[in-house]
Each structure stands twice: as C-alpha cells, then as structure tokens.
Amino acid sequence: MKAYIVGVGMTKFEKPETRDWQYWDMVREAGTAALADAGIRYDQVEQVPVGYCFQASTAGQRAVYELGLTGVPVYNVNNNCATGSTALMLARQFVEGGGSDCVLAVGFEKMARGALGGSSGGDDFATSPVARHYGIMAAGHGFEMSPPTAQIFGNAAREHMERYGTTPAQLAAVGAKNHRHSAHNPYAQFQDPYTVEEVLAARTVHRPLTKLQCSPTSDGAAAAVVVSERFVERHGLGERAVEIAAQAMTTDTGASFASGSCIDAVGAPMSKAAAEQVYAASGLGPDVLDVIELHDCFSVNELLTYEALGLCGEGESGKLVESGATTYGGRWVVNPSGGLISKGHPLGATGIAQAAELTWHLRGEAGARQVPGARTALAHNIGLGGAAVVTLLRRG
Template sequence: MKAYVAGVGMTKFEKPETRSWQYWDMVREAGEAALADAGIGYADVEQVPVGYCFQPSTAGQRAAYELGLTGIPVYNVNNNCATGSTALMLARQLVEGDAADCVLALGFEKMKKGALGGGADGVARGGAADDGSSASPVARHYEIMAARHGFEMSPPTAQIFGDAAREHMEKYGTTEAQLAAVAAKNHRHSAHNPNAQFRDVYDVAGILASRTVHRPLTKLQCSPTSDGAAAVVVVSQRFAARRGLTGLVEIAGQAMTTDTEESFASGSCIDVVGQPMSREAARQAYDRAGLGIEDVDVIELHDCFSVNELLTYEALGMCAMGESGKLVESGATSYGGRWVVNPSGGLISKGHPLGATGLAQTAELVWQLRGTAGERQVPGARVGLAHNIGLGGAAVVTVLRAV
C-alpha cells in the first residue's frame, strides 16, 4: 500500500530562548497547521510517532495531548539529528504495512544557547554526562577522529566535521572558498524563507571572515542551535480517496541505514560522519522509487556543516568523489542550475532543532512539489529528495513525488 503526505506544518525556527514557549506549544502550532493543511482533524489520526532528543521519556505524549486526548498510540523517537525523518519513516511504515490509514509524525526541540548539541538535559553531544557517569554513545566515532587528528577544545561536532573537511581538502584539493560557497548559497536561499532562523545574505568573503569554530569551518558554515517543531500527516490512498483529499505527495521511496564496518575501517572522518551510510540509503531509496538522482529536481539535505553538503553531493551521486567543491562552485546546486539544494536555507540558515529537522525538510519539499513555495519556488519541480543524518548513526533518504 502506498503512503502519501497529505499535510505539513512547521513553526518558525527560532534562536533558543527567543520566545517564551514550551515544547508542547510549538508542537500544537505545527501539528494544527499540518492537520489544517490536510483538511482533517486530530480525531482522524490513528497513531503518532514523535521525535525529539532533549526531553525526557513520554514528552511525546505531553506534546501530542495538546492536539487531542483520543487515547491513540504515541511513540517517542530519538535518533540524534535523524530523529525527525525517523518519525516520518515510522509513519510511512505504519501506513504501507496497513496498520493505520492516517498517521501524524511530529518532531520538536527546545534547546539551549551554545554549541550545536547543547540540549535541555545538559548532556553535551559527543561527550559524557556532567558527572562523568556515562560514556557517549558516539565515543567510538570520536575515538577514530582523535586517533588521526587529536582532540581539541572546540565543540566536538565541529571538530569531527572540520576534520572531515580537512581530509577532503588534502585528498581532493577542495578549497576553503568552495566550502564557504555552500554556506553563501544557503544563506542566500533563506532570505526568502519566513520560517528561517536567519535571513541575512553573505557572500563567500563574508562567510570566510566570520569567526573560526574549527578550521576550516567558520561560524557561518555551522548550523545553529534552534527551537522549533514540524509535523507531517501521512495517509493511505484509500483514506485520501474516502475523504477527497487533495495536494497529495507520494512517498515514492525511503530508506534508513546505520553504520557498517566501512564507517570505521578507514580511520577517515569522511566515513565516520556518515558518507557511506548516506550513499547506501540513497541507493536503496532510488531502487524503491524506481528513480535516480537524474530525476530529482529539488533537494533538502543535511548541511549541519558546509562540508557535509559536499560529502552528500557525492553520496547521492550528484558528482564523482572529490568533485563536490567544483559542483557547488559551478552554480549547479542553486536556482538556474541542475538541482536546487536547500531552497529553505538548509540547517545552516533555516536552523536545526534536531527532532524537527527531518520533518521540516519534508514540509519544504511538499510545498515545492505543490508549487506553493512562493519566492523560493523551484520551477517545474516534480521530484524531491530529503537527506537527514545523525551521528551514532542513522541516515534517512526520502524520495517524494508530486501526484
């Protein structure tokens, strides 16, 4: 049974502590928007997967109860930065598996100011709890990094991706200007997105001039901590027909992969941060959709740091290994090029509330495939691809097709 996106919604992504809202307030806003977009009520929803990283167990119920108290199953989902797309995947599986006709996937995050990964529970991503009582679940990843590059005082996520960038530069001749071109493109795109956390435009020189976080990555090449929520309504074909729903977008193919031996065997940060996972998830998603990268028009991908956008170009098959710097520099991934990548502004500029990110990517693609993205609209977009990745690890690639 096929699964379709019938409705999407999201809040504006905000700098932490900008608004005096609770996480359930943001979920209510995004969830109500998605239900209204689909033209249904919460009473029609049969199951609810809820993604988040920085709240305690059953926070998903507390959030979903703002939409209704109907007694339906609520699942709490945590898969690091791939949490939102994992919630979407569960929703799709429930519908395709004929376990439900209408599922609402929710994702949210309420974060703290500071380096990416600082959350409400006070546990630093990539480190141990404050009392040293528990090792990080990504310790193995950071051990690979430290063995090759050492361990510095900059934020761990910036280090591991920054070290991946240095490896790419050393191996393929990628330049700092090419890395900065990713961020300049995404900041330029976000100027037209009212939901984006940042809407300022910078050129490559401005990106390079911002504060260095971990060489070669500057502040404007790093995604920020963010508050926000997003929601997606997933339905079966029969439910859509029975209710006369319009504006549907088909989930044509989707796959999740996790780390394999390849992630760790080379000792390379390029592999540790997930390029092999992304490549395999893309292959499986293309196979299931019966489509390839040549069929895709618009892409929302996980640019947590500028280098990850370049690594993902290669993983998705947009260019040969080592050619991604030249690809972005050529203009092929912006308006007027072969693809438009991150028309929303991506994580770097739109923001990155971990549990909401994958669902916000889906919302942007649905608007694009419906032709309702306003000034961000990619002309003639019919096929979209979302890529969402989390260290630890999980990579989710979703191919969406206009009906």
C-alpha cells in the same frame, strides 16, 4: 499500500530563548497547521510518532495532548539529528503496512544556547554513544577544545581538502548559497544573505569551518500527516497528496570505522547506502530530481552528501557547488529553505521540516523560493552515531 503526505506544518525556527514558549506550544502550532493543511481533524489520526532529543520520556504525549486527548498510541523517537525523519519513516511504515490509514508524524526541540555537545546524552565521551566516532577523530587529528561536532566535521573537511584539492572558498560557497536561499523563507532562523568572502571572514569555529558554515542551535517544531491511498480517495485529497515513493534508513557498518577517516565516521557511507536503496526501490535516480533538502549541519557535509547522493563523482563536490549546479538556474536546487545552516536545526524537527519544505515545492506553494516545475524531490537527514534517512517524494 502507498503512503502520501497530505498535510504539513511547522513553526518558525528561532534562536533558543527567543520566544517564551514550551515545547508543547511548538507542537500545538505545527500540528494544528498540518491538520488544517490536510483538512482533517485530530480525532481521525490513528497513531502519532513524535521525535525529540532533549526532553524527558513521554514528552511526546505531553506535546500532542495539546492537539487532542483521543487515546491513540504515541511513540517517543530519539535518533540524534535523524530523529524527525525517523518519526516520518515510522508513520510511512504504519500506513504502508496496512495498520493505519492516517498517522501524524511530529518532531520538536527546545534547545539551550551555545554549541551542541557530542551527543544528546552529554559530554562524557567514555560512555557516549558516539565515543567510537570521536575515537577515530582523536586517533587521526587529536582532540581540541572547540565544539566536538564541529571538530569531527571540520577534520572531515580537512581530509577532503587534502585528498581532492577542495578549497576554503568552495566550502564557504555552500554557506553563502544557503544563507542566500533562506532570505526568502519566513520560517528560517536567519534570513540575511552573505557573500563567500563574508562567510570566509566570519569567526572560525574549527578550521576550516567558520560560524556561517555551521548550523545553529534552534527551537522549533514540524508535523506531517501521512495517509493511505484509500484515505486520499475517500476524503478527496488527491490535489494535496505527495507520494512517499521510496524511503530507506541505514546505520553504521564497518565502512564507517575501518578507514580511520572522519569522512567515513561522520556518515558518508551510510548516506550513500541509503540513497542507493531509495534509487533501487523507486527505479529513479539523481537525474530526475528537481529539488533536494539535505543535512548541511556543516558546509562540508553538504559536499559529502552531493557525492553520496550521486550528484557528482567522489571528490568533485567542491567544483559542483562552485559551478552553480545546486542553486536556482542550475541542475538541482539544494536546500531552498536555507538548510540547517540558515533555516536552523532543532534536532527532532529537522527531518520533518525537510519534508514540509519539499511538499510545498511539489505543490507549487513555496512562494518566492519556489523551484519552477518541481515534480520529484529528495530529503536526506543524518544523525551521528548513527542513522541516515533518505526519502524520495513525487507528485504525479
């Protein structure tokens, strides 16, 4: 049975403590918008997977109680930065498996100011779920005082530069592109454009990454209504429906650790495997994609993901972004929302926000940032420790 997204909604992503709101306020706003977009009531929803990382157990129930008290199952999902896309994947599976005709996927996060630690479990790396990943980094690069996630991705960038000749300017071009794109996104945390030179001149977080190449901590929520084909037909939602054509989740294999490379430890092999599964399942490839939302938690991860998704060959991603192939007028538009770097990164909401952005483009509703004629889209969401989710969406 096919699954379709028929309604999406999200809050504006904002710097923590900007608004005086609780996480359930965010979910009420995003969930209400998604239901209104689909033209359905909450009492038509049969199951609700809710993604978040930093709240207590059953916070998902507390959040969606703002939408209604109907007694339907609520599932609390935590998969690090891939949490939102994991909730979306559960919604799709509920529908495709025939168990439900209408599922609401929700993701939210209310975060603290300052740099993100090594995992949502705290900074005790001896017992951290990502201790093995940071052990790879420490063995090859040592362990410094800068934020640990910036360290491991910064060291992946250094490896890419040493191995393939990638330049600081090419890394900065990712940040400049995504900040430029976010200027047209009213939901983005930052809406100021920057040049490559300004990105390079920003404060260094962990060499070679500057502040304008790093995703911020954010507050926000997103929601998506996922339904069956018969629900679409029964309720006349064909004009709103975007098909989830294929979706795959992968976790770490030996390839993440065997090489001792930070490029592998931050998930490049997971992303490649998930993309290959999606292409095989859909019968489509990167050549047919029009618009892509990918997990640019740091500029280097956008470059690594170009290669993992098959947009270019290994080591060619720096030249690809420099060529303009991944922005308006190029071969693909990547992160028209501004991506995590500029749109913001409330962990539990990110994956569903990507789906919302792509749904708007496929419907022709993205306003000033609309990718002309978009019919096929890809979302990529990754969580260190590890999960990679790739989702292919299309409009007939």
